Amino acid sequence: MENSIQNRETVGVEDFVLLENYRSEDAFVENLRKRFQEDLIYTYIGSVLVSINPYKELPIYDAKHMERYRGQNFYELPPHIFAVADTAYRAVVHEYKDECIMISGESGSGKTEATKKILQYIAQASRHSGTVDDVKDKLLACNPLFEAFGNARTTRNDNSSRFGKYMDVEIGVEGFPIGGHVLDYLLERTRVVFQAPGEQNFHVFYQLLKGADQNLLSRLKLSGNWKDYHYLNQGCRTESTQISQEDALNKRWLQEFREIIHAFDATHFTPKEISDLFTTVAAILHLGNVQFMEDGDYAEMKSAEEVVIVSELLGCSRDDLMQALTHRGVHARQEKVLAKFNREQATTSRDSLAKAVYAKTFQWLIQRVNQALQASNQSRSAVIGLLDIYGFEVFERNSFEQFCINYCNEKLQQLFIELTLRSEQEEYVAENIPWEQVEYFDNQIICALIEAKPVGIIPLLDDECLRPGNATDATFLEKLREKHTKHPHLLINRDKQQFTIKHYAGNVIYDVEGFLDKNGELLHRDLKEIIIRCRNNDILKNAFTNEEATSLKRALSTATQFKNSLKELTVILKSKDPFYVRCIRPNDHKASRNFSDTIVRHQVKYLGLMENLRVRRAGYAYRRSYDAFLRRYKSLCPDTWPHYNGPAREGVSLLLNYLQTPAKAYAMGVTKLFVRMPQTIFAIEDAFQERKNDLVTKIIALWRGRRQRQAYLRDREDIITAQNAVRRFLAVKLLNKRRVAARSLREFIKGFMERHGPMTDLNRKFWLQTRMVYLNKLAKMALPVSVLDKSWPTPPPFLKETSDLLRSLHMRNRVLKYVKHCSPERKFLMDEKVLAERLFKGKKTLYLSSIPQFFITVRLGAETKPFVEQFENSIRQPTEKTVYATDCRKWDRHGLKERNRAMVITTQNLYFLEPGKAGFKKKNAFPLYTVDKLTVSANRDSVLILTVTTPAQGKKPEQTNDYIFLLPNLIEFAMKFVLVSGKESIVEVVPNGRCAIKAGGQNGCAVDFGLGSVDNILGHKKILIVQSST
Ligand SMILES: Nc1ncnc2c1ncn2[C@@H]1O[C@H](COP(=O)(O)OP(=O)(O)O)[C@@H](O)[C@H]1O
């Protein structure tokens, strides 16, 4: 219902209880119409389902829909036949209660379809294999069989059920169908021999003619064309069926024939049984074609041909059959006398036989299907009863059959009124709610008119049938008139031989003609005997017990039998919880999308739907258990949201108070809340819908948060696990490391203590370790980078040798690196240094002061430097290159006088130059090879004694001369000279003391080298005293 409350704006209301103007029939019909036009064929009145025949296939019965309704609350989803089926089914399964679903409505309103849908739904509940599937197949298969033999086309319905059917589906303890049982009511047997215009005989005749293959047809001696048979072609006398229509019909019959063959298979019919069935059907067709002529007053058979076929098919005696059709054995005083029939009587006799055979066959079929549906296991079971009984019928001409059918509907209507009112009333009483009586039409008076003894229509009819003498339909009518002169529901029209009953569903005029015959429907004994003598046919052979066939006692009349069976049916139905499906036919033309207000209104009226609604609404429009109500609406009140732990009733009370619902608007029952007006519940529902949005937003947020948190917790857990693993791994690693370290330490200490003892593994290790530690340390230390840096870490004593080796390697390495990166110019400079070292290191103290500077080529002062060019252009030979030029002082050898001079070493000569104002003046030039010696002291002084030997030249003999100079850079000069001359031995370092100086081969003066407190050079009496500080 909540669902319908929610959707009320869309297409009418899904539950009439919510209809505001619930007393208005117009509003009721309008709601049906609105919904019907949107293909919403189902609407509830409380728990009653109102269904309108759509006359077209709707996509609402597939497996998806079945699934949707399975296990759902009745009101949670839009109204549907599946909702009814599911509720009944669940009650059976869960509560083990017998339920029944009563489907009522006019012919053509969709009862049989509804039954089938329910059956399909229940069968579908068994999604199992093996026996359950077998039962399911059987349950589904019995419908096509019943429809073939019991349904026919009428002006109201192309597939009208011409018998009443009540079916029990047994549900086993496991909740699956385990079997079933069918009761049938009053088959309209007249149809076998007669059909009104536009109507047809039972489907099976046509299905057999269209569906049987040539073999079967020829065995049954059938032509395959229904128009050839008198029992089939009467209905079409006035209706010219169009070719296209006929094509469609042929196709349908063929299809249906296949379905019944499949159904035979599913219900395990034997081939013999099937053959007997078809043979009987064929025999009836042939029987219908037996024709009689009038021979005087008596009937004669036109031709024996058809009778022969019938007797052959049924396996009875031809002569007996012929005789039974044209004669009647009259038993008079123990003797049997044959009385001949006239033509009319013979025809009646033929038709009676046909009807009886068909009726017996139908009964056999029901019994055979029941046998197939019998539950094999005897475990506890509950049932769902499905009642699909013919609906109220009003034709142009209504006869005994319509009378019975409409009587049946009166009884069912009575039951409906009684049960709906009763249950409603019971609910109010049980819930302690004051109950207000609703006026409704009680059809008891009509039922009494029909059935009450002794003057009801049926007792009168029976009386008339039994009365000896001249009883006719007319006398019956007369009796009726006499007994009910002023009955408000009965009108008699003697002129037309009609009587009218004002049924609850409307007035019906019955033609009294045939009432007596049809009620008596007595097959004369000869014909019964014929039937039981059909040797070949198991169905007919056992149709009557012997006693039945031979007894002279009259059987109960048809109407009384029917009355009795309805009584039994009422008992059965009352013993179960009822559900109602009220079917409505939207129009008279079997047309889809056509909604006739008048026709629907009429049905609404007589089905008592308005009363039903009024009863439902008299008290309260809406009721719901406190639990359910609270569950749905508790979010509307802070006291009940989100959890309310007290009793549901109190919770509802709190909720309603909070919503300020006026006390008059509702009543609190024992277990349920009753709300009087739909508006009240609409307001609550609207508030709920609004609240739902808020809640949904909250739920979404919470849900997202929760999901995030879950993800976070998952991640955290993963991380912790990973961390644990890593920590463990690291701890184990550390432990091992420590173990190893401790062991190493122990061994190391031991090794240390025993280091001087004999070599063992331990002290070897110690040594190794110490070495390693030292080497490692060395590797990490800042070792000298410069070749000049001589620092080096002090090694442990026992590694001195290694350290020295390493140091030398390191140095060499540094040097190698240095040398590799040395330019040729620098290398030259270094070579000069090396040469100087070789010449003077450790020999002359002055050397030390020469180390820091590189040697250069021109060592001239500011005044003499510019003369270099002049020297090179005008003094030097063009082939020479200047190697070194320096200022110097010269002492002459005689007076030891000092003079400024310059000396230039070229590649060939050594020049003595005198600096003048404009340039140098050449004083002397000696080829390099003439220079013999460069004598210096071992001291700090810069005095040079240069010895030149001039070779003999002409008359001039070889002559040795010494020259004394003071050079600003003595070491540099000596080195340059040695370099250019290639004579290292030329340098002589003399010890302190006196050196004689030769001049022109003679001893001249002398130089005295010595050490003193200060540097000093002093000439004294031809001796140059050169004193250097230490
Ligand atoms: N729910 C439905 N969906 C589609 N067609 C339907 C439905 N109910 C009835 N019909 C159509 O109406 C016809 C008559 O319905 P049926 O159940 O035989 O009526 P009833 O048994 O009340 O006389 C069916 O043959 C079918 O064509």
Ligand SMILES: [Mg+2]
């Ligand atoms: Mg039907």
